[in-house]
Amino acid sequence: GENVEQHPSTLSVQEGDSAVIKCTYSDSASNYFPWYKQELGKRPQLIIDIRSNVGEKKDQRIAVTLNKTAKHFSLHITETQPEDSAVYFCAASSNTGFQKLVFGTGTRLLVSP
Amino acid sequence: NAGVTQTPKFRVLKTGQSMTLLCAQDMNHEYMYWYRQDPGMGLRLIHYSVGEGTTAKGEVPDGYNVSRLKKQNFLLGLESAAPSQTSVYFCASSSTGVKGEQYFGPGTRLTVT
Numbered sequence: 247g248e249n250v251e252q253h254p255s256t257l258s259v260q261e262g263d264s265a266v267i268k269c270t271y272s273d274s275a276s277n278y279f280p281w282y283k284q285e286l287g288k289r290p291q292l293i294i295d296i297r298s299n300v301g302e303k304k305d306q307r308i309a310v311t312l313n314k315t316a317k318h319f320s321l322h323i324t325e326t327q328p329e330d331s332a333v334y335f336c337a338a339s340s341n342t343g344f345q346k347l348v349f350g351t352g353t354r355l356l357v358s359p
Numbered sequence: 360n361a362g363v364t365q366t367p368k369f370r371v372l373k374t375g376q377s378m379t380l381l382c383a384q385d386m387n388h389e390y391m392y393w394y395r396q397d398p399g400m401g402l403r404l405i406h407y408s409v410g411e412g413t414t415a416k417g418e419v420p421d422g423y424n425v426s427r428l429k430k431q432n433f434l435l436g437l438e439s440a441a442p443s444q445t446s447v448y449f450c451a452s453s454s455t456g457v458k459g460e461q462y463f464g465p466g467t468r469l470t471v472t
Contacts, residue, residue, distance in 0.1 A: 280461075349403070
């Protein structure tokens with residue numbers, strides 16, 4: 247089955263810096279890669295996703311890149327702000343309309359003012 | 360719309376006791392999921408349902424049972440609770456549309472002593 251590895255487990259940056267979180271997956275059939283943000287004590291929420299027919303996707307300060315050959319994808323946050331502090335999870339699934347997601351173990355991002 | 364709701368929010372059980380967690384969604388979603396979240400392990404899929412009357416095992420199904428008698432509800436049962444089932448449980452739902460975003464409930468914190 248699919249296995250998703252996520253690094254680093256914790257990441258501390260100064261406000262305004264960029265942050266990069268990396269994930270690798272094992273199943274070449276996976277073709278849908280979402281990123282979820284979970285603030286302390288809250289539910290996970292989707293922030294961006296990418297499908298395997300796209301190499302990069304941007305949404306304001308957030309971008310995701312995908313390298314299918316190497317089986318890895320990354321989340322990039324530019325101009326970080328304290329409200330970006332949260333745990334971020336990557337996930338992967340083979341898209342048959344039903345998203346049976348396999349999640350990474352999470353990255354705790356701390357943005358210091 | 361309330362989105363995805365979970366009952367109860369907190370529960371403490373003694374080893375061997377049973378309980379049912381209720382998940383309800385008002386978005387007319389076909390797909391529903393139960394995850395558990397443990398420190399350092401991300402979100403792991405317990406069981407899922409692709410429609411009313413259907414259920415299937417996920418990554419960590421042992422010790423749990425589920426039922427989806429109505430489209431809007433997905434129940435997770437623990438017949439004989441064990442300390443290893445101490446966790447935060449999240450329910451999620453998604454539609455059959457292309458986007459496939461999973462919407463999570465607020466979570467249930469369960470402690471088994």
